[in-house]
Amino acid sequence: MVEADGGGGSRLxxxxxxxxxxxxxxxxxxxxxxxxxxxxxxxxxxxxEIVVGPGAELTLRTVAAAVVLPGPTPSVVEVDVVVGExxxxxxxxxxxxxxxxxxxxxxxxxxxxxxxxxxxxxxLVRGRFGEEGGSVSSRLSVDYAxxxxxxxxxxxxxxxxxxxxxxxGGDARCTGSVLVVDPDWIASGPGGPAVLVDGDGTAAxxxxxxxxxxxxxLAPDARTLRRLLEAGRSAVSVE
Numbered sequence: 102m103v104e105a106d107g108g109g110g111s112r113l114x115x116x117x118x119x120x121x122x123x124x125x126x127x128x129x130x131x132x133x134x135x136x137x138x139x140x141x142x143x144x145x146x147x148x149x150e151i152v153v154g155p156g157a158e159l160t161l162r163t164v165a166a167a168v169v170l171p172g173p174t175p176s177v178v179e180v181d182v183v184v185g186e187x188x189x190x191x192x193x194x195x196x197x198x199x200x201x202x203x204x205x206x207x208x209x210x211x212x213x214x215x216x217x218x219x220x221x222x223x224x225l226v227r228g229r230f231g232e233e234g235g236s237v238s239s240r241l242s243v244d245y246a247x248x249x250x251x252x253x254x255x256x257x258x259x260x261x262x263x264x265x266x267x268x269x270g271g272d273a274r275c276t277g278s279v280l281v282v283d284p285d286w287i288a289s290g291p292g293g294p295a296v297l298v299d300g301d302g303t304a305a306x307x308x309x310x311x312x313x314x315x316x317x318x319l320a321p322d323a324r325t326l327r328r329l330l331e332a333g334r335s336a337v338s339v340e
Contacts, residue, residue, distance in 0.1 A: 103130055103188075104154035111157040122147055134163045134194065143172015143203060148179045155185035155214070163194040166226070171202035171235060180209040189218040196224035196277070196323050199258065203235030208242075215246040216284050219313075222330060224277035226323050227257055234274075236260035243280065243313075250311045251280060273302075273319035275326040279334045286312040291337045297329055304329040306336060 102115040111130045118124040120137035127133050134149075141147060153159050169176055184190050190211075199205060213219055223241065227234030236258030243250045255276060257264045264270040283291070291314040295306040302320030309315055316333030320326035 102152040102154070103157045103159040105156040111159070114154075121145070122149065130158055131160045131162070134161060136163075136165065136167065139168070140170055141167065141176040141178055141205065142170045143176050144174045145172070146177045146179075148181070151180070151182045151190065153182075153184040153188040153190050153217075156187040157185070158189040160191040160193065166195045166198050168198045168200055168229070169203045169205045169235065169237070170200050171204070175204040175206050177206045178208075180207075182209070182211040184211070184213045184217040184219065186214040187216045188214070191220045193220065193222050194224075196226050196275075196326075197237070198226045198229060199234040199237045201228055201232045201235055203237070204260065205235065205237045207237070207239040209240070211241075211243040213243065213245045213250070213282060217245070217282070218284065219243070219280065219282040220334070221280040222277070222334075223279075224275065224323065224326055224330070225255065225257065226275050226326075228274070234258060241278075241280070243282070245282060245311050245313070248311075250282070250313055251309055251315060253278065253280075253315065253317075270319060273321065275302075275320045275323055277318050277320075277326050277330055279316045279330045280313060281316075281334060281337055282311075282313040284312050286314075295333075295336065297332055297336075299325050299329050299332070302326060302329050304333050306333050 106112045297304040302325040304318035318329040
C-alpha cells in the first residue's frame with residue numbers, strides 16, 4: 102500500500118510478500134518484484150494486491166522475465182489493484198514467457214477513482230528459444246470512476262487454436278499491450294487511432310471511450326514488441 106506523505110510525495114505504508122513473489126523497495130516508491138523461486142509453475146495460485154491511496158504514486162517493475170512452467174494443473178496469477186483519486190500507478194513488468202506445455206491463467210482487475218492515472222504494460226512471449234510455447238489465457242479489466250473502461254482478453258497456444266488465424270495472431274511469437282489512462286484527456290481526448298510498423302511487427306493505437314488509449318502489438322520477438330509498445334505510449338502519453 103502506498104499513500105501520500107502530506108508533503109507532495111508518497112510513502113510505502115505497507116509492503117508484505119512471501120515466496121515465490123517477493124517485493125523489494127528500491128528507490129522512493131519504485132518497487133521491484135523478485136522471483137524467489139522458478140515459475141509460476143503449474144499448480145501455483147499467486148495473488149498480488151496493490152492499493153495506491155489518493156494523491157500517491159507507485160511504480161512496480163520486475164527484475165527479470167517470468168518463465169511459466171508446466172505442471173499437473175494450470176498456474177494462476179491474479180492481480181487486484183485500487184488507485185485512489187489523483188493517484189498514479191505504473192505497472193511495467195518484464196515479459197511473461199510461456200514455456201512449452203504450460204497452461205497459464207492471468208487475471209488483472211484495476212479500479213481507478215476519478216482523476217487517477219495508470220500505465221499498464223503486459224508482454225507475452227510464446228516459448229523459449231527454439232520451443233513451441235504453451236497455452237495462456239490473460240484478461241485485463243479496468244474500471245474508471247465506477248464505470249467499465251476496458252475489458253481485454255488474450256488467449257494463445259494449442260488450447261486456443263483461433264489465435265493462429267491470420268486475422269488474429271497469425272504466426273506472431275510475441276504479443277503485448279500498454280494501457281494509458283490520463284484524466285487530462287477527458288476534455289481534449291488522446292487523439293485519433295494510428296498504426297505503427299516496426300519490421301515484421303505491428304501495433305494499433307486505440308483511443309477508448311474514456312480518458313485512455315490502448316496500444317496493442319504483435320511482433321516476431323520481444324525486442325521488437327517492446328519498441329512498438331514504447332513508441333505507441335510515447336505517441337500518446339502526456340506524462
